[in-house]
Amino acid sequence: MVAPGARRAPQIGDAMTTTTHDAEEDIRNRDIKIYVNGAIVHRDDAKVSVYDSGFMLGDGMWEGMRLYDGQWAFFDDHMDRFFDSCKAVSLDIGMDRAGILDALTRTAAANGMHSDVHCRLMLTRGVKVKPFQHPSLSRSGPTMVIIMEHSRPADTLHAKGIRLATVPQVRGLPTSQDAKFNSHSKLNCVIACLQAEQAGADEGLMLDPHGFVNTTNACNFFIVRRGAVWTSTGDYCMNGVTRAKVIDLCRANDIPVFEKNFSLYEAYGADEAFLTGTFGAQTPVAEIDGKPIGDGNRPVMARIRQLYKALIDQDIAARKAG
Secondary structure, three states: OOOOOOOOOOOOOOOOOOOOOOEOOOHHHHHOEEEEOOEEEEHHHOOOOOOEHHHHHOOEEEEEEEEEOOEEOOHHHHHHHHHHHHHHOOOOOOOOHHHHHHHHHHHHHHOOOOOOEEEEEEEEOOEEOOOOOOHHHEOOOOEEEEEEEEOOEOHHHHHHOEEEEEOOOOOOOHHHHOOOOOEOOOHHHHHHHHHHHHOOOOEEEEEOOOOOEEEEOOOEEEEEEOOEEEEOOOOOOOOOHHHHHHHHHHHHOOOOEEEOOOOHHHHHOOOEEEEEEOOOEEEEEEEEOOEEOOOOOOHHHHHHHHHHHHHHHHHHHHHHHO
């Protein structure tokens, strides 16, 4: 409750807030069914234990995917990342890729979903016998949850772009928490998001431990300078599936692309800037730290968007034929 006469601080989710995950409202999402350890239940009945290691410690991994025409785009790439992440932290998934695909298929069917769907697949180490940290206390097997929503990125994102603010929170060294993990432990990114909002921006632009431009709190980051595409070295950033696809598309279509260290000075002077992620694909950046990026024309990003859409169509067609 806010005291009479006091100003309420802006909150994530307020109407003025824009994020790269803004979607058109779809009332069907009020009655979606969610997969919880093999059962598919109404969202109001989807629950996990307060003793679950994901709730208690953020001990788990997740994957975000999109459904196009009944097929999961770049499914194998997403599963490569998911299985590698789980293996790296000794997290037993409890099923193979075919089992995960079956769970996804069942959940989509239960919701009557076919396209324009975003999925968050989550796996934790499971329920603990005591509320403490040690992984051996999770003895009941993993907890798997699959949330799917009818979801189309809001058109306004591509019209006005995202406002970024450089934040003090950094993407750390792999020896602290490797950014390549899509882990449930997202506090580092949440802090960056809060810092950006408190600076009047939509998302935080995070630097690496050496002060070079890295990612935002939610997406990978690219700039365009004199027709060439730049992104970070990849040493400290999320190993994004969309990021990798954009780099590959540039190389295959004679668009100069460089994975390199670059500073805010070079980002401020970019002709274009954009973010990549599974949900929004490529989202334009309108400004960084209050400085407009380019003149509002984004020919390189527009070409990449066309190439990326064609790549999705190609992947979906191959999955149907396979």
